[in-house]
Amino acid sequence: MASPAMSGFPEWLPEQELVQQRLIDVVREQFELHGFLPLRLRSIERLGDLLHQGETDKEIYGVHRHGAEPSETGDAGDGLALHYDLTVPFARYVGERSHQITFPFRRYQIQPAWRGERPQLGRYHEFLQADADIIGRDVLATRHDADMLRLLRQTMDALEGQGVPRTKLMVNNRKLFEGLLLGAGVASDRITPTLRIIDKLAKLGKQKVVALLADVGLAPDRAAAMIDTLQTEIADEKILAEVEKQGGHELYLKGLAELRQVLTACWEDAAPGTVVGALHIARGFDYYTGTVVEGYFAEHPTLGAVCSGGRYDNLASGDSMKLPGMGVSVGISRVMGFCLHLGLFKETKKTPAVVFVAVHSEETRAQSDLVARTLRGRGIPTVVANDASAYGKQIRAAEQLGVPYLWFPASGDKGHEVKDLVRREQADADLATWAPPSPGRA
């Protein structure tokens, strides 16, 4: 039943999957250290709940019972669909259970999402995301925006420790952005289409975006001036103070004050240049209302965002309560796709096993099994050779899997011995105390 790969549905090789799992574990560790609860929500939503959020409907995957009559399809006559992000379902969950939840509610989710967009490098129909969000009851202070950005910064730093390129976080604020547009003369009912045009600035460049902005009634000179402001990058306190001096629309100044708060908090512990104000960042989703962030590989900005996030004051709501939220998201599949494209992750380990136990002969396999059982009981991942073949062949089998240690069980007069397959050294070993020099899990 071998059939060609399905475009837009990436599946990695075993050695790559082991890397991906390590990245996921690193992200998870950061989220849990910050007290975020692991949550897994259903993948399927009511279509109406998704369309309500204004996502382009062509991008949504509908779900139906195969072989069922149309009238049987869906739930109570309403269509079903796969979620296209993790934020909308989370907001729905919190809204449904607002009386059973302790606020502020911090959760993380590491799950796939689905979109029908045309696949390209790093953009998939099915992709894995790792989201952390905080939702408050009635209010959520702006300092949480700063906390979430710092969490994202630390998470991307932790990924950097695993060989992922350095990420640059570009932070903006929707209020600032909208205020800037209003100040430039964009009509208040044209904010959303204007925002969608400016979102393409990095991709299309200034000239094309100026041309597109004529569609929303902006003259080329005002459009060009606005874009110059949008292209400001606020990398430090000095530039921030200069931007503030210029003044502007009331909403713009309100957003700028929030941006100051989150940037200065991030700058306390972020490496210079890794968190900057970037006034052109808009984020595609309609639900953002304040802080927004996108992260790019600093050395490869054209590859597209690898992480993102933002503040959403009106996405979730419970019975007679507002539920404002702020979240960040790491695109695990994107990071994998980009890193593999860049030729990173040359790892060859194909198993979590640290020890490969040799088998002297099929008659003595039980001894090898016993060694494996003992090591596992001591927390050391272990596999046993599949064939009692020549030792050279068993060594090659261990090397093919990328297992670092080969264990020769005691036999006759000889005690247990362990061969370090990297250093090509062999030594006596005590089954009760031997441990690999590095932690057991790869």
Added chain:
Amino acid sequence: MASPAMSGFPEWLPEQELVQQRLIDVVREQFELHGFLPLRLRSIERLGDLLHQGETDKEIYGVHRHGAEPSETGDAGDGLALHYDLTVPFARYVGERSHQITFPFRRYQIQPAWRGERPQLGRYHEFLQADADIIGRDVLATRHDADMLRLLRQTMDALEGQGVPRTKLMVNNRKLFEGLLLGAGVASDRITPTLRIIDKLAKLGKQKVVALLADVGLAPDRAAAMIDTLQTEIADEKILAEVEKQGGHELYLKGLAELRQVLTACWEDAAPGTVVGALHIARGFDYYTGTVVEGYFAEHPTLGAVCSGGRYDNLASGDSMKLPGMGVSVGISRVMGFCLHLGLFKETKKTPAVVFVAVHSEETRAQSDLVARTLRGRGIPTVVANDASAYGKQIRAAEQLGVPYLWFPASGDKGHEVKDLVRREQADADLATWAPPSPGRA
């Protein structure tokens, strides 16, 4: 946007999600200790590949682009669907990449699957499974069946350590089963429908199944005698030897020899009565060819299987090679559903955080943040109070989340203090060395 829960799509409460994550971690640990690689495959398959495996098509969820013309739907004119298990997609993956994989290939997958069956207790439209499988190239010795069952036994034992009820594994063999049917006079082209009928024995009882077996041409007396044999439970060597003495069809004896091999291996380290031969176990899927297993809560057998597995010699195939496999599966959602139904999992912890840092006043929040950052840097999950309210209120906030320790940052002459919220004791603490008595992660 609060709307009623969707039947068949379970979502747990925060404190239950934390339990589920612990169960998943325990399963994962066992799988990794045995050298199984973490794998995540796409959720969507070509419909044809799923139907090819003979699953009742009404149970499959099709996937389509919302708003697309029918001709645009799917991939190259073929329909798409959500997978209904993790075995068929895994076999497809191995078949596609047989030249890039080192055999025998061990992987585990913890992902949802989807089925349109009528929801009931423990049976959901979307459910989480944890599968471990081994696939060999050309051959896979029967000892791997035994190894996989022992892995399943150890995994269920590890879950028992987390408060899940004791599981009893019921093992059978498809060859034995088919041989028994042939010996009883079932025509060889009626094996599959007969098997489906007998699969309902636990649910319907002997009398109803005897009646149903008339449909496949089996007279009531022969059907009843066959069912008596099927109801044999092989709990130890003595019963096993008795069953062997009775003899039977050639295929039956071949299957019985395999069953002996796996049972005696399991009995080496399993608690008495936790792994038994159960000749009526058939498993619903067509792809099993040898060993099959189902596990039930020993004290609650009517709740249905919580784990399962089996040998499939013909599901996967590569270019000019056979790829026989054997897998086991833990129904995470089922375990959760049954345990909650039984009133287990009364846990009230709603966060991975171990420390809740109090805030003396908004002006000194930075000190609390610094404590949190330091503790996190030392691997201790920590949250900071949301409000600088009265200490009593902060204590209640920590207790509501189920965080065991409250940290009072140094202030004025006073050094850091930690309050154990369970023992109601407060003591001085050193930020550089303090650690919770139990491991940080819940």
